[in-house]
Amino acid sequence: MKKNLKTKVSVKDLNLYYGDNQALHGITMDIYENQITALIGPSGCGKSTFLRCLNRMNDLINSVRIEGNIIIDKKNIYDRDVDEVAVRKRVGMVFQQPNPFPKSIYDNVAYAPLKHGIVKKGPACDELVEKSLIQAGLWNEVKDKLSEPGTSLSGGQQQRLCIARTIAVQPDVILMDEPTSALDPISTEKIEALMLELKKDYTIIIVTHNMQQAGRVADMTAFFHMGDLIEYDDTETIFINPTLKKTEDYITGRYG
Numbered sequence: 001m002k003k004n005l006k007t008k009v010s011v012k013d014l015n016l017y018y019g020d021n022q023a024l025h026g027i028t029m030d031i032y033e034n035q036i037t038a039l040i041g042p043s044g045c046g047k048s049t050f051l052r053c054l055n056r057m058n059d060l061i062n063s064v065r066i067e068g069n070i071i072i073d074k075k076n077i078y079d080r081d082v083d084e085v086a087v088r089k090r091v092g093m094v095f096q097q098p099n100p101f102p103k104s105i106y107d108n109v110a111y112a113p114l115k116h117g118i119v120k121k122g123p124a125c126d127e128l129v130e131k132s133l134i135q136a137g138l139w140n141e142v143k144d145k146l147s148e149p150g151t152s153l154s155g156g157q158q159q160r161l162c163i164a165r166t167i168a169v170q171p172d173v174i175l176m177d178e179p180t181s182a183l184d185p186i187s188t189e190k191i192e193a194l195m196l197e198l199k200k201d202y203t204i205i206i207v208t209h210n211m212q213q214a215g216r217v218a219d220m221t222a223f224f225h226m227g228d229l230i231e232y233d234d235t236e237t238i239f240i241n242p243t244l245k246k247t248e249d250y251i252t253g254r255y256g
Helices: 046-055 084-090 105-117 122-134 156-167 185-198 211-217 235-240 245-251
Strands: 007-018 022-032 036-040 062-073 091-094 173-177 204-205 219-224 229-233
Touching: 007 046, 007 235, 022 046, 022 204, 022 219, 022 229, 036 046, 036 211, 046 173, 046 204, 062 122, 084 091, 091 156, 105 122, 105 156, 122 156, 156 173, 156 185, 185 204, 185 211, 211 235, 219 235, 219 245, 229 235, 229 245, 235 245
Parallel strands: 036 204, 036 219, 091 173, 173 204
Antiparallel strands: 007 022, 007 062, 219 229
16 A cells, blocks of 8 residues: 555456457556556557456456456456446546547537436526536637547547547546557657646546557556556656566567
């Protein structure tokens, strides 16, 4: 437990299998509230698989079997009495490729809050859409064209629309799976600035291949390799003074 930091997500001895193939090996870590935690490591090392465990997205894959506990606010999200749809409302997800719904900008943001009964159509919904777009740093760019399709926006704007859509259901945790890998440097910079702003209200966990990005935005960094959590510490320690040679070799680009 880090000093003065509250644990938001506690992962205990998490194992994941695709059929007979074990993809995650006994992952144990605490993820802290209002922090950005970066998951780094070579391709295929289990980062995205681990991320998808945190909102039960892997439940959608038939061959997957999961052992261990993921406790969010003192409740194991894999308990029998937990509804996975409710988990995905509390733990939002932003994907690598921007994926706006084929709907208007307004409806992209309003769809889930209306469906979950968070708001009703009318002024309350309008207010929530505006607030979410402001939080996602997109309001000034789209306020005069809310009825236009979300797909008409640029890639970086689409990704911020997806972030607005995620925060509209008022989650506790936001997962981001390489959210800037498809974007240009200016859009990437905007998303990184946005993440630093959003961590005041949310706990953010990001998978990134971009070491510089992890160094710029993350408070904590976890290094994964071959389905194992090799090292996990505050970002500065991981990058400047890692405990293990394997971490140092990856950080300095000797492999990966």
